[in-house]
Amino acid sequence: MHTPTPALPEFDYIKPASLPEASRFLAEHNGEARPILGGTDTFVRMRDGFWKEKYIVDVKGLDGMDGITFDPAAGLTIGASVNMNRVVASPEVNEHYPVLAEAAHTVASYQLRTRATIVGNICNASPAGDTIGACLVLGGSLQVHGVDGIRQEPLSDFFRGPGQTVLKPGDIATALLLPFPPHGYAAKYIKLGRNAIGDLSIVGVTALGYPDSDTPSGFRFRLALASVAPVPLVPTQAETILAENSITETVIAEAAQSAMDACNPIDDVRGSARYRRLMVRNLTKKAVTEVWEKISE
């Protein structure tokens, strides 16, 4: 029997001329309008019948959202419309924030990355978002234009559940902001997928470490885990273990065990909860060890 291919429902395509106009429209049509950048999450969700917006508000052409700028004092600004291939190829990103390029490069395929954006990956708030961990460990925040003006939202307090964020009706994320990274740092993203490209992660582990004379271990680590909880997860107890104990293989194993204990994964088509938990332990150990070897040289 022929199963009909799902198709996009009808919607109105809105191209506002300015950010205030876009925020106003989104706020006035709360519940029936959605902003898009690349649309790679949005159109799939609409095609599959999960989202039924009447208005799709294309914000990617709006002022100030299309560039990558770096300043040693202010750090990096990636405009919301910048696609992932531009991030992967950016000299500034590769020199100062290579883990972000590394993470973006694991997303789907070159073709998809010509549309997909980092800000869209963040605002989609999937626990599996590949670039979110790098943005978290790098201390990122989003610049947001809302009906009441412009503000910043730190990513450490941004995610509320699968697809849920602190953004309010009318809010448009206009840029990702990353501060200048800590001196002497190294970072690593390890993605476990069912195949080499084009799949969401079964588990993703991002680790960043740097020398810090204020901690008993002399180092500080930041960790972020993908696909193992309702939101991108920061295993704070594991980070504390690495800050408070002289770093040895045993301490790294203890931190990896703690990261595993912090997880609350689900069974799905990509992997069982048990497998995910065990992979978090193994990959955290691997990522932290790699980072440790670089920063302790």
Ligand SMILES: Cc1cc2nc3c(=O)[nH]c(=O)nc-3n(C[C@H](O)[C@H](O)[C@H](O)COP(=O)(O)OP(=O)(O)OC[C@H]3O[C@@H](n4cnc5c(N)ncnc54)[C@H](O)[C@@H]3O)c2cc1C
């Ligand atoms: C075939 C395929 C493979 C994929 N593989 C991966 C993968 O390997 N790893 C991965 O992490 N993801 C993957 N994805 C998911 C998707 O491509 C990414 O999440 C992508 O980064 C989304 O960016 P976008 O610009 O296309 O987002 P959009 O679809 O435009 O938006 C995503 C969400 O963010 C909201 N949003 C968009 N712009 C704004 C804004 N300016 N302000 C506030 N909210 C906004 C939208 O309303 C929507 O809820 C895949 C998708 C497909 C179709």
